[in-house]
Amino acid sequence: AQSVTQLGSHVSVSEGALVLLRCNYSSSVPPYLFWYVQYPNQGLQLLLKYTSAATLVKGINGFEAEFKKSETSFHLTKPSAHMSDAAEYFCAVTGRDDKIIFGKGTRLHILP
């Protein structure tokens, strides 16, 4: 069975500062891992995904994430936060079926 844990339901960073959103996973098989973003009153959109190729994955809008098997982590980072990054971010995991399990989400607040 797969699961993800996102540390921190709310994270606040200043505009221009580093964004770090934490995700730890549990999986009985080599996982596929994802980060999705949700803007208000919208569905989720894929930011980036790890599917067992390069461990450092680059996504849209300057985000990237690194898969660390030893730490069972897949943290999301962005070097410099922008006001438009304010949204809710979800980490997700799947095994080798189509069942995708999401974490509870982290709401990112950007301070001017």
Place this chain on the structure above:
Amino acid sequence: DAGVIQSPRHEVTEMGQEVTLRCKPISGHNSLFWYRQTMMRGLELLIYFNNNVPIDDSGMPEDRFSAKMPNASFSTLKIQPSEPRDSAVYFCASSRGTNTGELFFGEGSRLTVL
């Protein structure tokens, strides 16, 4: 290309009434998912289909909930009878079903049960 289309976008109903939510997946996608989002429980997978066949419905809360996918371009999620605790945003998502995990979400149906 059209994305995943859900209807209605908003539904307000009274306890005990039947609610039907509809979803049209992206053409060519052969997996379809229904999720429920609430503040308390986050995003919960209710059921998913592959090639119109229900694969896993273990997330369906109880017998009041049912989902169907009569063909590749249409799915419904029905709640009968509805209860106030069913109030949530219900999302439909589709994927190519190739284990890539890349889901394409609709904009959701916000259900309020009074």
